[in-house]
Amino acid sequence: MERKLTVPGRYDRLEQICDFVAQAATEAGLAEREASRCQLAVDEACTNIIEHGYEGEDRGLIEVACEGEEGELVITIQDWARRFDPSAVPEPKLNTSVEGIGIGGLGIYFMRQIMDAVEFSYENGGNKLVLVKRKET
Amino acid sequence: MEISTEELKQVSVMAVTGRVDSATAPELENSLKKLVEAEKTQIVLDLKNVEYMSSAGLRAMVSTLKAVKRVNGDLRLASPSPRVEEVLRLAGLTSIFSIHPTRDEAVASF
Numbered sequence A: 001m002e003r004k005l006t007v008p009g010r011y012d013r014l015e016q017i018c019d020f021v022a023q024a025a026t027e028a029g030l031a032e033r034e035a036s037r038c039q040l041a042v043d044e045a046c047t048n049i050i051e052h053g054y055e056g057e058d059r060g061l062i063e064v065a066c067e068g069e070e071g072e073l074v075i076t077i078q079d080w081a082r083r084f085d086p087s088a089v090p091e092p093k094l095n096t097s098v099e100g101i102g103i104g105g106l107g108i109y110f111m112r113q114i115m116d117a118v119e120f121s122y123e124n125g126g127n128k129l130v131l132v133k134r135k136e137t
Numbered sequence B: 001m002e003i004s005t006e007e008l009k010q011v012s013v014m015a016v017t018g019r020v021d022s023a024t025a026p027e028l029e030n031s032l033k034k035l036v037e038a039e040k041t042q043i044v045l046d047l048k049n050v051e052y053m054s055s056a057g058l059r060a061m062v063s064t065l066k067a068v069k070r071v072n073g074d075l076r077l078a079s080p081s082p083r084v085e086e087v088l089r090l091a092g093l094t095s096i097f098s099i100h101p102t103r104d105e106a107v108a109s110f
Helices: A011-027 A032-053 A106-114 B025-037 B055-070 B082-090 B103-108
Strands: A002-008 A061-069 A072-079 A117-123 A126-134 B002-007 B012-020 B042-053 B074-078 B098-100
Touching: A002 A011, A011 A032, A011 A061, A011 A072, A032 A061, A032 A072, A032 A106, A032 A126, A032 B055, A032 B082, A106 A117, A106 B055, A106 B082, B002 B025, B012 B025, B012 B055, B012 B103, B025 B042, B025 B055, B042 B055, B042 B082, B042 B103, B055 B074, B055 B082, B074 B103, B098 B103
Parallel strands: B012 B042, B042 B074, B074 B098
Antiparallel strands: A002 A061, A061 A072, A072 A126, A117 A126, B002 B012
């Protein structure tokens, strides 16, 4: 079953998006830890869309669709911002000294660490991000 | 998100409740910045009641840590929930921050 949520690109909508994703994850049979990872990945993705894609709040919509099967959740996030090139995002500088830490790029780094698949594409005048989370066995 | 600050003899304890995401992290960062500007640079951030944190929250904490370290202060973390601890671990920050199981232990560590 597919559920869809469309919201204006605003940071105060992140909680609503997270709740929506958590519910879909639970319905797909994912455990609490997996559901919270889905929320984090989607939060980071939507934050990047608002901050770097739309370059500010209230400049465009974000559509989040969740399709769950038993033990798997596919989350599709669509925006209509400028084209996003994930290869242009620097790797965060972690495990270094305090002064050397660079937190930029952490959102994508998190997504890749905690989701089973992360795919970016650009089509129909917008960016499409597909995130997949499978139940751990 | 709610923030409350308690001044002890040598340490400021800031307790945070609720969600720390891109909507609320700027408020956390500003509150921490005000402490640092008031030369209160020995800070315990009590995370016991933080139900959720994204990289935006980490960014606020890291920028504060950098600021206080420059003046020989420290920002120490107390009682992160398993969920918050996972985010810290994912970001490789568990070795950067001094993390304590309770608020009192974090205060006593100064």
